[in-house]
Amino acid sequence: MLIGHFTEQPWQDNTTGLMGTQSLDLSISNGVYDPQVGAKLYNRYLDEKIYADQIGFDALMLNEHHSTPFCMQGVTNVGASILARETKQAKIIILGNILPIWDDPLWLAEQLAMIDMISYGRLVSGFVRGGGRESVSHNAPPHFNRERFEEAHDFIIKAWTTPGPFRWEGKHYHYRYVNPWARPLQQPHPPIWIPSTVSVETVKWTARHRYPLVLLATKLEPTKEAFQLYHDTAAEEGYESGTQNVAYLWKVHVDETEELAEAAGRKYLSGVSNPFLAGNEGAVNPAIMNLPGHTSRTSRKLAATAFGPAGRFGTNRRPYEDQVNDYTIISGTPKTILPKIRHVLEYIRPGSVFFWDGDGAMTHEDQMRSLRLMGEEVIPAVREMGKELELFSPFEVDPATGKPITAEAGAPQPATDSPTP
Amino acid sequence: MATTSVPWTEELVEAAGSKLHIIKGGTGQPLLLLHDELGHPGWLHYHTALAQHYTLYIPLHPGCGQSDHLDWVMNMRDLAFWYLDALDELGLGQVPVLGGSLGGWLAAEMAAMCPQQFKRLVLVGAMGVRPPAGEIFDMFLVVSREYLRASFTDPASTPEAQQLYGSDPTPEQTEAWESARELASLLGWRPYMHNPSLPHVLRRLRELPTLIVWGRQDGIVPLSAGEAYHRAIPGSQLVVLDRCGHRPEIEQADEFVRVVREFLQD
Numbered sequence: 031m032l033i034g035h036f037t038e039q040p041w042q043d044n045t046t047g048l049m050g051t052q053s054l055d056l057s058i059s060n061g062v063y064d065p066q067v068g069a070k071l072y073n074r075y076l077d078e079k080i081y082a083d084q085i086g087f088d089a090l091m092l093n094e095h096h097s098t099p100f101c102m103q104g105v106t107n108v109g110a111s112i113l114a115r116e117t118k119q120a121k122i123i124i125l126g127n128i129l130p131i132w133d134d135p136l137w138l139a140e141q142l143a144m145i146d147m148i149s150y151g152r153l154v155s156g157f158v159r160g161g162g163r164e165s166v167s168h169n170a171p172p173h174f175n176r177e178r179f180e181e182a183h184d185f186i187i188k189a190w191t192t193p194g195p196f197r198w199e200g201k202h203y204h205y206r207y208v209n210p211w212a213r214p215l216q217q218p219h220p221p222i223w224i225p226s227t228v229s230v231e232t233v234k235w236t237a238r239h240r241y242p243l244v245l246l247a248t249k250l251e252p253t254k255e256a257f258q259l260y261h262d263t264a265a266e267e268g269y270e271s272g273t274q275n276v277a278y279l280w281k282v283h284v285d286e287t288e289e290l291a292e293a294a295g296r297k298y299l300s301g302v303s304n305p306f307l308a309g310n311e312g313a314v315n316p317a318i319m320n321l322p323g324h325t326s327r328t329s330r331k332l333a334a335t336a337f338g339p340a341g342r343f344g345t346n347r348r349p350y351e352d353q354v355n356d357y358t359i360i361s362g363t364p365k366t367i368l369p370k371i372r373h374v375l376e377y378i379r380p381g382s383v384f385f386w387d388g389d390g391a392m393t394h395e396d397q398m399r400s401l402r403l404m405g406e407e408v409i410p411a412v413r414e415m416g417k418e419l420e421l422f423s424p425f426e427v428d429p430a431t432g433k434p435i436t437a438e439a440g441a442p443q444p445a446t447d448s449p450t451p
Numbered sequence: 452m453a454t455t456s457v458p459w460t461e462e463l464v465e466a467a468g469s470k471l472h473i474i475k476g477g478t479g480q481p482l483l484l485l486h487d488e489l490g491h492p493g494w495l496h497y498h499t500a501l502a503q504h505y506t507l508y509i510p511l512h513p514g515c516g517q518s519d520h521l522d523w524v525m526n527m528r529d530l531a532f533w534y535l536d537a538l539d540e541l542g543l544g545q546v547p548v549l550g551g552s553l554g555g556w557l558a559a560e561m562a563a564m565c566p567q568q569f570k571r572l573v574l575v576g577a578m579g580v581r582p583p584a585g586e587i588f589d590m591f592l593v594v595s596r597e598y599l600r601a602s603f604t605d606p607a608s609t610p611e612a613q614q615l616y617g618s619d620p621t622p623e624q625t626e627a628w629e630s631a632r633e634l635a636s637l638l639g640w641r642p643y644m645h646n647p648s649l650p651h652v653l654r655r656l657r658e659l660p661t662l663i664v665w666g667r668q669d670g671i672v673p674l675s676a677g678e679a680y681h682r683a684i685p686g687s688q689l690v691v692l693d694r695c696g697h698r699p700e701i702e703q704a705d706e707f708v709r710v711v712r713e714f715l716q717d
Contacts, residue, residue: 169640169641171637171641173637317594320594
């Protein structure tokens with residue numbers, strides 16, 4: 031089992047009135063952005079990630095969004111680069127870089143190779159298609175979203191694995207000299223994981239590529255269905271997938287008392303609006319949710335069948351209590367949350383989990399209390415559950431072959447081997 | 452305006468290597484109509500009026516209706532080339548062409564490539580040229596109904612707009628809008644709905660009689676773009692309709708038909 035930490039790195043302030051109100055996606059001017067606040071928050075979130083590495087998380091999950099306060103990290107590779115150097119043990123799992131918005135994916139291949147080397151092989155390079163918000167923000171053609179995703183993916187793999195120079199004359203990308211002076215440390219290339227919320231096409235594509243699939247804060251039942259779709263697709267492809275192929279991110283916070291835990295848990299719903307954060311999704315902008323060709327019309331119909339007409343999060347603005355009842359928020363003391371985590375593990379059987387914490391309106395202190403208790407009590411206990419339930423991460427069992435990974439073959443070089451000046 | 456109902460038909464023809472869905476109706480010489488970024492809206496009053504004198508050919512652009520999607524078409528110029536090829540095969544000969552909004556951009560590109568293909572050119576609130584003042588309204592930041600509201604000066608007092616767009620869209624309308632928007636995104640995502648080189652090649656239209664019709668209150672493509680077209684096309688006429696937005700053929704249908712007929716008869 032792999033246990034990771036995640037936060038969207040939300041904007042927080044006391045002056046703009048953005049906290050706890052339902053704002054419309056892509057409607058907030060950055061005229062209200064105070065870089066003094068931004069500087070503190072960036073450093074706070076880095077401090078928390080570094081602490082998460084120190085107290086024993088196996089992985090630090092990073093992501094990126096654009097033109098929105100709910101995720102301050104507009105360039106996930108910046109965060110990953112810093113953590114590559116400042117942390118020592120945890121995998122750096124980027125979920126993910128938004129391929130279709132890159133007009134120059136060679137540059138991305140170089141950045142990721144550098145991060146992989148600087149971290150001594152701790153990079154997991156996730157790729158995503160991005161939402162309409164991202165296409166609009168970087169003016170990436172939505173009608174080619176999937177084609178650009180697939181071509182950029184193929185190109186990056188080739189740039190990582192094929193000695194240059196070579197040429198690339200594709201439909202969307204064209205290079206006369208591909209020969210980056212940076213190659214990933216992990217061979218043949220860093221693991222690729224694919225996060226998803228709703229797209230049936232993405233689930234199937236991921237299974238066909240034998241990449242681990244990470245479901246992002248979906249309800250348990252559709253998560254289970256998506257995992258099943260993955261396993262069925264794998265079977266069609268002629269291989270047997272298992273827990274190593276599926277991962278789950280959801281909201282888990284631990285605290286010193288039940289009172290503190292409830293107060294902090296409710297803060298998931300009282301930060302800036304976040305379409306991925308149930309209970310505080312804000313007003314969905316229907317135009318950018320349905321950009322032409324972004325999600326094929328066929329896929330939208332399939333998604334409705336697979337996940338239900340209410341979509342990925344079910345009913346919008348679900349109250350805190352509802353989310354506690356259906357396990358999509360777990361917040362409590364170690365004693366109360368461990369049985370709930372176990373229920374989730376037993377029900378959907380992911381080989382990797384990410385605890386989404388320190389988000390919404392949670393303070394640095396809220397997050398640090400949780401991280402400390404995660405390290406002292408939760409992570410060790412969940413690790414035992416993983417063993418007992420035979421939940422294996424992609425670093426224990428190869429998601430492509432189903433075979434165990436030996437320490438000799440699969441373990442990256444420890445950072446402590448790095449030469450010091 | 453004449454409102455005698457005119458029967459129209461539709462057919463699927465082979466043209467330039469793919470299937471093209473064409474709406475056809477009327478009597479007289481052919482008149483080619485190129486639809487806009489929300490697709491063919493159905494047979495309207497102005498169709499009926501023009502069909503008294505012309506046989507209207509309304510092709511549904513690739514990917515719209517039952518017309519094949521063309522995977523190799525990456526921009527407006529590709530589409531214009533394909534359409535010229537298709538026109539060769541349709542055997543209409545030299546025809547007058549009328550295009551509105553995105554259809555106007557298409558007509559302008561085709562005409563600049565091959566002026567002798569056309570008898571006359573009518574551009575209505577055409578995209579394609581970057582407005583010297585103002586911006587082309589971004590259709591992708593709003594849903595179609597909001598875009599339509601912005602397309603009319605006063606949709607509430609335009610009966611045909613009310614009839615077409617006053618209530619929830621039918622599944623057929625939604626499908627038509629979505630497929631046309633996909634094409635529009637392909638053709639006009641960036642640069643947004645214009646081709647920077649187009650104004651420089653429009654000089655080729657010096658021998659082609661060209662009418663430019665614009666609503667003075669056009670909220671989608673500002674009138675300054677119409678004036679830019681007018682400057683770029685030697686000898687063109689610019690007619691600006693008052694109390695009129697982006698869809699003169701609906702909002703000022705009688706005046707629109709009168710102006711267009713007068714021009715086509717000259």
